[in-house]
Amino acid sequence: MFHKEGYKIITIAMVIAIASIIALDYYVVDDLIKLFTQLGVIAFLILILQFFRNPKREITWDVNKVFAPVDGKVVVIETVFEDEFFRAKRKQISIFMSPLNVHVTRYPVSGEVVYSKYHPGKYLVAWHPKSSTLNERTTVVVKSPKFGPVLFRQIAGALARRIVNYAKVGDIGQQGSDSGFIKFGSRVDVFLPLDAVITVKPNQKVVGAKTVIAEYHEPEE
Numbered sequence: 001m002f003h004k005e006g007y008k009i010i011t012i013a014m015v016i017a018i019a020s021i022i023a024l025d026y027y028v029v030d031d032l033i034k035l036f037t038q039l040g041v042i043a044f045l046i047l048i049l050q051f052f053r054n055p056k057r058e059i060t061w062d063v064n065k066v067f068a069p070v071d072g073k074v075v076v077i078e079t080v081f082e083d084e085f086f087r088a089k090r091k092q093i094s095i096f097m098s099p100l101n102v103h104v105t106r107y108p109v110s111g112e113v114v115y116s117k118y119h120p121g122k123y124l125v126a127w128h129p130k131s132s133t134l135n136e137r138t139t140v141v142v143k144s145p146k147f148g149p150v151l152f153r154q155i156a157g158a159l160a161r162r163i164v165n166y167a168k169v170g171d172i173g174q175q176g177s178d179s180g181f182i183k184f185g186s187r188v189d190v191f192l193p194l195d196a197v198i199t200v201k202p203n204q205k206v207v208g209a210k211t212v213i214a215e216y217h218e219p220e221e
Helices: 004-027 031-051
Strands: 065-067 072-082 088-097 104-106 111-119 137-144 148-156 163-165 178-182 186-192 212-215
Touching (some): 004 031, 072 186, 088 212, 137 163, 137 178, 148 178, 186 212
Antiparallel strands (some): 065 212, 104 178, 111 137, 148 186
């Protein structure tokens, strides 16, 4: 199954691919050049289809857990000062997505959307230290019954030119359901309270709506 954000691009890519294969067959005489070029066109089409895939996943909801909002690799785990919404220290987990990863963004927790804002910006590579504050991005905050406000930020990368955000203030986000999409390479940052117990490690590969990245533990009396 493919994500709705890819329907137009997939249609255009298929038309171009079919036209290219027919044109190559008609105009190129050298069979070897024709074959390799046509295979290259098919490979490009397969990459487009893979990028916009949207696998349906069975979600086990748990208010005591924070799930990865996207597929990718954990590139940052640190305590930082978050200056857009909290204006206080938070634990940050950043997940980098390559063009081969599923690029659907999912709600990491359930709760009411209390903040949602789009920021235009640059297109630095997604792993650049300043990409989270300078790049095109969207910031969404969901009020979880256990963790309180949880912020997750979609960040465009060097290839990304459009971030799609479905979350609107007042919406009730359901853990694991679609909250947005980033086209072609990107990163998502999650900001959690300082008492959240992080359950992933740097360079660990995570799966959106499947991998638990943090847990809530009741304070000891």
